[in-house]
Amino acid sequence: MTMKFGVIGTGALGMDHMRRIQQTLNGGEVVAVTDINPEAAKQAVADLGLNAKVFPDDRTLLAEGNVDAIVITSWGPAHKASVLAGIEAGKYVFCEKPLATTAEDCLRIVEAEMKHGKRLVQVGFMRRYDSGYIKLKEAIENKFIGEPLMIRAAHRNPEVGDSYLTNMAITDTLIHEIDVLHWLVNDDYKAVQVVYPKKTKYASDHLHDPQIITLKTESGIIITAEVFVNCKYGYDIQCEVIGEEGIVTLPEVQSVTFRKDAKYGVNLLMDWKQRFIEAYDVELQDFIDSIQKTGEPGGPTSWDGYIAAVTADACVKAQESGGWEPVTLKEKPDFYRTNQ
Numbered sequence: 561m562t563m564k565f566g567v568i569g570t571g572a573l574g575m576d577h578m579r580r581i582q583q584t585l586n587g588g589e590v591v592a593v594t595d596i597n598p599e600a601a602k603q604a605v606a607d608l609g610l611n612a613k614v615f616p617d618d619r620t621l622l623a624e625g626n627v628d629a630i631v632i633t634s635w636g637p638a639h640k641a642s643v644l645a646g647i648e649a650g651k652y653v654f655c656e657k658p659l660a661t662t663a664e665d666c667l668r669i670v671e672a673e674m675k676h677g678k679r680l681v682q683v684g685f686m687r688r689y690d691s692g693y694i695k696l697k698e699a700i701e702n703k704f705i706g707e708p709l710m711i712r713a714a715h716r717n718p719e720v721g722d723s724y725l726t727n728m729a730i731t732d733t734l735i736h737e738i739d740v741l742h743w744l745v746n747d748d749y750k751a752v753q754v755v756y757p758k759k760t761k762y763a764s765d766h767l768h769d770p771q772i773i774t775l776k777t778e779s780g781i782i783i784t785a786e787v788f789v790n791c792k793y794g795y796d797i798q799c800e801v802i803g804e805e806g807i808v809t810l811p812e813v814q815s816v817t818f819r820k821d822a823k824y825g826v827n828l829l830m831d832w833k834q835r836f837i838e839a840y841d842v843e844l845q846d847f848i849d850s851i852q853k854t855g856e857p858g859g860p861t862s863w864d865g866y867i868a869a870v871t872a873d874a875c876v877k878a879q880e881s882g883g884w885e886p887v888t889l890k891e892k893p894d895f896y897r898t899n900q
């Protein structure tokens with residue numbers, strides 16, 4: 561049976577997800593859209609040639625749109641209200657990161673979902689679906705490098721707009737590493753620290769860039785993650801896990817090498833949309849398939865969204881204090897124990 565989707569927020573990622581549901585994936589169809597900018601929503605429907613109705617807001621879309629599921633690709637601060645409205649209406653919810661902007665709000669979502677009695681929500685932490693990270697996880701679980709001791713990660717964007725603030729290096733950018741790295745080593749975070757290296761001249765006055773975030777896990781693994789969002793040269797995601805008996809590294813994006821004009825080289829990507837394009841396809845296909853097979857989404861849960869929010873809050877506190885800040889999680893409810 562085809563899953564009918566309503567999309568809330570028709571900006572860059574909303575457009576990309578609508579295109580993949582409509583043109584690339586199996587078993588889904590976009591039938592309803594909304595955006596606080598109604599012209600953008602109408603334009604999106606026209607540009608993608610969708611047979612979808614435009615609604616004035618998320619609540620009307622949920623009430624009248626005849627949808628089975630919603631995709632939330634609005635701005636982060638708007639996510640919580642749409643997720644809660646989706647749960648209240650008993651719809652499946654695919655919510656882009658962040659699930660909500662505070663740990664408190666993520667807990668409200670967790671509580672609403674548990675009260676509903678069945679898992680409805682998947683968070684768009686697509687790196688768990690990236691073949692490179694999956695191979696890293698397999699190598700770690702097979703003990704190929706012995707016990708993991710340290711991780712070195714880097715998250716670099718070529719540039720960011722003027723509205724990007726210092727805390728967004730955590731809540732908007734590092735949030736991907738926060739989710740994928742503890743999943744990779746199957747461990748929880750214990751404490752975090754942030755230090756600022758010399759600032760690039762390309763960062764705005766209100767942005768510390770780059771930043772080095774250190775995360776210590778319960779078992780003692782130390783992760784150093786660099787966020788550098790005006791690195792200029794490309795979109796570059798790096799991850800190296802150092803174990804007792806060896807090192808495993810995230811594969812580079814496949815690309816031909818060239819010899820031209822007295823140069824030997826490889827082109828790098830400049831855009832995040834291309835870097836994880838297959839992972840986005842696989843995560844949304846898994847959302848559709850798991851619901852059709854089991855009645856529940858199979859990917860990252862609201863609880864994973866909560867873990868990311870608690871850790872991000874601690875990192876933002878560490879940006880301000882300059883010292884180590886604890887990461888204190890509530891006990892994981894049994895309700896969330898059955899996911900990947």
Ligand SMILES: NC(=O)c1ccc[n+]([C@@H]2O[C@H](COP(=O)([O-])OP(=O)(O)OC[C@H]3O[C@@H](n4cnc5c(N)ncnc54)[C@H](O)[C@@H]3O)[C@@H](O)[C@H]2O)c1
Binds near residue numbers: 600618638656684
């Ligand atoms: N998983 C990833 O790698 C990834 C990549 C990019 C963006 N994101 C996330 O996806 C979301 C969207 O990002 P984007 O880059 O597409 O941003 P964007 O600014 O291009 O689009 C957001 C759209 O949401 C609309 N909007 C805002 N508030 C709304 C509301 N209350 N109701 C309806 N529409 C609303 C805006 O008008 C805009 O059209 C963000 O949460 C972002 O963090 C995730």
Ligand SMILES: O[C@H]1[C@H](O)[C@@H](O)[C@H](O)[C@@H](O)[C@H]1O
Binds near residue numbers: 717732736789832
């Ligand atoms: O919203 C985007 C997106 O999540 C990208 O994957 C990340 O590299 C950017 O830093 C962030 O601003």
